[in-house]
């Protein structure tokens with residue numbers, strides 16, 4: 367079998383973590399958190415700046431050492447080979463800086479690397495996946511532009527296209543829409559919903575809590591490195607948001623019945 371045509375298995379994968387502690391140097395920023403993340407759902411990680419969202423996401427990606435237990439479908443992450451995680455997990459980091467002027471085509475193509483052997487060139491299946499991902503993210507006209515010349519929102523669509531072309535089981539997305547205009551952000555959140563419908567595990571960090579909660583099935587709320595609440599995204603209440611952000615939140619219900627939360631300027 368041609369190595370490039372190797373069939374990737376992308377089974378549904380869940381996470382279970384118990385007493386998960388992660389730190390930088392001798393400072394713990396996640397203090398023994400426990401929870402789970404299920405396939406077929408979008409899980410939003412919410413919480414204030416510095417609460418540990420990116421740290422949790424990086425740990426789920428196998429990039430940081432941890433204490434306690436973190437299992438991906440029953441297998442402890444620290445014992446999974448990096449190359450295998452590279453196939454199963456698609457990661458969009460918060461600030462991906464590419465200094466070299468790779469073309470958009472090449473960057474989306476990085477998502478295909480787990481399919482290729484060290485010596486193999488890109489194969490027709492890779493080109494098809496790159497093209498399909500670019501069309502899905504509406505960036506096909508940009509394919510031969512250098513990424514260094516794109517706007518922030520365009521670049522974020524390229525990185526989403528890269529993980530889409532990878533077709534992993536798990537999508538770990540750290541503020542993937544922060545530079546997108548509202549329409550593009552809406553498209554991106556719709557894409558996350560579609561991925562979950564196809565059985566993928568989607569974890570997204572987003573500061574736009576209304577966009578995140580309306581896209582997500584579940585939320586995990588982090589504050590000061592503690593998991594202070596978790597549950598169904600459509601059942602979150604103002605008390606959780608107030609505890610998270612130290613400010614009261616009021617709900618606004620649109621005539622269509624959609625709920626949005628707004629921080630209130632009134633002090634309790």
Ligand SMILES: Nc1ncnc2c1ncn2[C@@H]1O[C@H](COP(=O)(O)OP(=O)(O)OP(=O)(O)O)[C@@H](O)[C@H]1O
Pocket residue numbers: 390395413414415416417418419420421422
């Ligand atoms: N590489 C690092 N070295 C040392 N400390 C770090 C490092 N990365 C993050 N931290 C610290 O860990 C804490 C949690 O950071 P993290 O990036 O996980 O927060 P966050 O919830 O994602 O924040 P934000 O919403 O601002 O992106 C912060 O206090 C931060 O200063």
